[in-house]
Amino acid sequence: MFILISTEKIQLPAGSVVRLLATWDEYQVLSQIRGKSSIPHLKYRNGEVLLMSPLPEHRRDASLIGDIIKVLLDHAQRKYESFTPIIMQLPQERGVEADYCFYIDQWRAVSAKKPINWSVDPPPNLVLEIDVTSYSDVDDYLPYRVPEVWLFKKSQLHIYQLQGETYVLQTQSSYFPDIDLQSMINWSLD
Numbered sequence: 001m002f003i004l005i006s007t008e009k010i011q012l013p014a015g016s017v018v019r020l021l022a023t024w025d026e027y028q029v030l031s032q033i034r035g036k037s038s039i040p041h042l043k044y045r046n047g048e049v050l051l052m053s054p055l056p057e058h059r060r061d062a063s064l065i066g067d068i069i070k071v072l073l074d075h076a077q078r079k080y081e082s083f084t085p086i087i088m089q090l091p092q093e094r095g096v097e098a099d100y101c102f103y104i105d106q107w108r109a110v111s112a113k114k115p116i117n118w119s120v121d122p123p124p125n126l127v128l129e130i131d132v133t134s135y136s137d138v139d140d141y142l143p144y145r146v147p148e149v150w151l152f153k154k155s156q157l158h159i160y161q162l163q164g165e166t167y168v169l170q171t172q173s174s175y176f177p178d179i180d181l182q183s184m185i186n187w188s189l190d
Helices: 026-032 057-075 138-144 181-189
Strands: 017-021 041-045 046-050 082-083 086-090 095-096 100-103 127-129 147-151 157-163 166-169
Touching: 026 041, 026 046, 046 095, 057 082, 057 100, 057 127, 057 147, 057 181, 086 100, 095 127, 095 138, 138 147, 138 157, 138 166, 157 181
Parallel strands: 127 147
Antiparallel strands: 017 046, 041 046, 041 095, 082 100, 086 095, 100 127, 147 157, 157 166
């Protein structure tokens, strides 16, 4: 399969990452060409568009870890809203597609809400990103002020928490402080 990016179609082989210099308006055009499909993933930051076509393990890992989060929240009897995939956009500034996002403390704010207005609605409490192709960057979530971002990369779970204006790597999740998440995920993926 070959890479094709035109005004009518976007086609990328699985595992491909393409970086293009682009304006916000060009990013919007690419989003419209893609339509309702979630492939390829699109990201806009700093005058560039990144396109990524996920590998099968990307979807498998996202689904499995997303399910683990749901089971843990259900077990703790926490109410939540979850979305997958979800497009987060701040016009003219940033566009990113999270593999999963969870509203835990703020679930009422988005319950049955369509669409979420990222400029005024609260951010999700927890975002899950699966990175198989070096496409993901925790700092993509800074403009949204997401309190906790999980980045699963090279079979390792990295938990970042927002502290001031930066993300800081942590050893535990603030939502599941007593659970060895890395061991649980490794066991589930085996």
